Amino acid sequence: MAGSTDRRRQEVLRAIVADYIASQEPVGSKALLERHRLNVSSATIRNDMSVLESEGLIAQQHASSGRIPTEKGYRQFVDHIHDLKPLSAPERRAILSFLEGGVDLEDVLRRSVQLLAQLTRQAAVVQLPNLQVSRVKHCEVVALSTVRLLLVLITDTGRVDQRNVELEEPVDQEHVTRLRDLLNQALVGKTLTEASSSLIELAADAPPEIRHALVKSATRLIETLVEQPSDRLILAGTSNLTRMARDFPSGLPSVIEALEEQVTVLKLLANVPDLGNVSVLIGGENEDEDLHEASIVTTAYGSDGHALGGLGVVGPTFMDYPGTISKVSAVARYVSRVLAGE
Structure with a gap:
């Protein structure tokens, strides 16, 4: 019985995160019942939300408002993502043909961050290969x-x-x-x-x-x-973050300054996981204080099974995690394919 209750509460948390990502508005029990097939009473939902709040997974901003996910809630949501939204066949073809148009590695990487910024509507960054x-x-x-x-x-x-x-x-x-x-x-x-x-x-x-x-x-x-190239990073889509300025409560300038500080971002990309794996850092999990209101999704690209560098996106903590992870992973995979000449 406890197992089914835990599963249901996980579903409630997933529903709250999904609704908040979509609307950026606090989520109430009535809205959850209307939008999701949870097959329980409103009293059960309210009780589940109370338990999730006591566990620090959701929070109430105002006495009369619904709940919003906390960083801990986002982390639990990300750790339980099993189904990533696959890219459509036209999206995959468009990515591959755009990347294959690159004249050399740097051009391919420049195109990859432009793509990521467009696909995720967030800031994207890529590290040039370690020489x-x-x-x-x-x-x-x-x-x-x-x-x-x-x-x-x-x-x-x-x-x-x-x-x-x-x-x-x-x-x-x-x-x-x-x-x-x-x-x-x-x-x-x-x-x-x-x-x-x-x-x-x-x-x-x-x-x-x-x-x-x-x-x-x-x-x-x-x-x-x-010769060491002075420009070790390529950044795109910073303007996407300026359109979300209200979503960074302490102010967007600190996030943009951190992105423009090459050492900070290189440190992030230096710790990317192995090829094929994706890292997600949420809010306070980021070492740099200026990035405590951002989430960062990164992975590696490479050839012959060796990672050559990292790429990823930076956005608000309520980003669409399944979609972002899927897109970062796909672009890295296609960059690796282009490098391998496939």
Whole structure:
């Protein structure tokens, strides 16, 4: 009997959370009976609401008003979500075709946050890949003239860097081909840190006939490999939060400032779960005080089973959790598919 009572109260809590997310208005027992098939009397519902309130899962703002979920109530609701709303086939096709239009990894990630912001109507953020896990996929060498080379460095995370090398001595096509082969032997499959060390060794043992071109090229590539992009995050949809300013009681500016503070968001995304899992932090569960009135849903994207970075959304605590979790998870999955070339 106790089990069925607990299940019913869980249903009542789920109904209160769902109604409050939809309306942002306190929920009363009469409305619950009208909108949900709970198959019990209004007295039972009132008793269940009283118990949920005593457990700190819902709260009454005013004496005559209905109830609203607390952070603890949202947490229990999220922990008991079993059925995520699946994306429709047109939504899935639209996501995939939009992401596949990206010209490189950064463009794909920029598109992914734009999509997430549109799909969830919240702020979305994505972390560019951690360069420590990137490996060199290929290095192309193109002779623009006898004294000018174009180096194209491609990593397995989709990063593409192009650099020009000015030579003091002319090279012919045979030397360019040999240079490309030596560079790829030294670079392919290595992490960026390993690749830098490998290039130093290669330059030290360069064949005399292409020493000049190889040293110049190696130096330019090392500079490229150790460059850290200053913009490690891409943010979209902050304006969506400004439309919900009243939903952040202590004021929206602190939430937006926290989002614009790269260190804060990088710390959030550094702790994303493994590929395929989603993390939900609600209100006070966020370490940063400025985010105590927000909820954050994050996951990882990657390829070959390895996480390359995190992405997610930031919104009010009454966000549509099942829908948001489903959309964050789907976009991350499609980003991973595009990176894997599927």
